[in-house]
Amino acid sequence: MNIARHIALLDELCFRPFAAEYTSSDGEMSGPGYHIVVLESSHGDCGTRAATVEQYEKYRDALDEQFASRWRETGPYNLQTVSLRTAQEEIPEPWASLSARARVACVWEAEGTGRWVAVVVADRDEADDVKLLGVVTEIDPP
Template sequence: MNIARHLALIDELCFRPFPAEHGPSDVGDGGPGHHVVVLERSQGDCGARAATVEQYEKYRDALYELLALRWGETDPYNLQSVLLRTAREEIPEPWASLSARARVAHLWEAQGTGRWVAVAVADQDEADDVQLLAVVTEIDPP
């Protein structure tokens, strides 16, 4: 993991304009009011999935330590409760799709930007690669 590169990308996304429509971008995916980037991606080795999840959680926590120095310590944000809410209410993007992909995120309001930053490990879909994600959005968490 190149933590300096990941932090630089998160910093850039805190000021980059959002795309007008949902779709891929040069750094990941996005849509009105949000960017979603894959910082790290496993390469489909199912036998090592548990070890990959554990490693990516360590990467997420390392990013948390550095971002917490900037924006303060926060409690983990329970995305499973957000996922449960999608069955009975409209949850805005990127929160609805993030809750389907990850169980927990570290989340901050990035001071001076009007944006939220979340870092999470996407491991909910056994058929998909494990991913370390960063989300930058102007949409308040549900």
């Protein structure tokens, strides 16, 4: 993992305009009010899924340390409860899809930008690659 590269990309996304409609290309997805980028991916190496999840959690925690020192330490954000809420209420994107893909998010309010930054380990779908995702959104966490 290149932590400096990941931080620079998330910083850049804090100022990049959002797409008017959902778009996807080269591991980046954008929609009205959000960007999602793949920071790391297991690329189909499911033989070491548990080890990959553990490693990506360490990467997420390393990013958490860096952003917490900059923007304020926050506790883990439980996306599983957000996922449960989708049955009863409309959860906005990107939070609804993140809750279907990940269990926990590290979330910070990027001071001075009006945006939120989140990092998650997307591992809930056993048929999909494990991914470390970075998210920048102007939509408050639900």
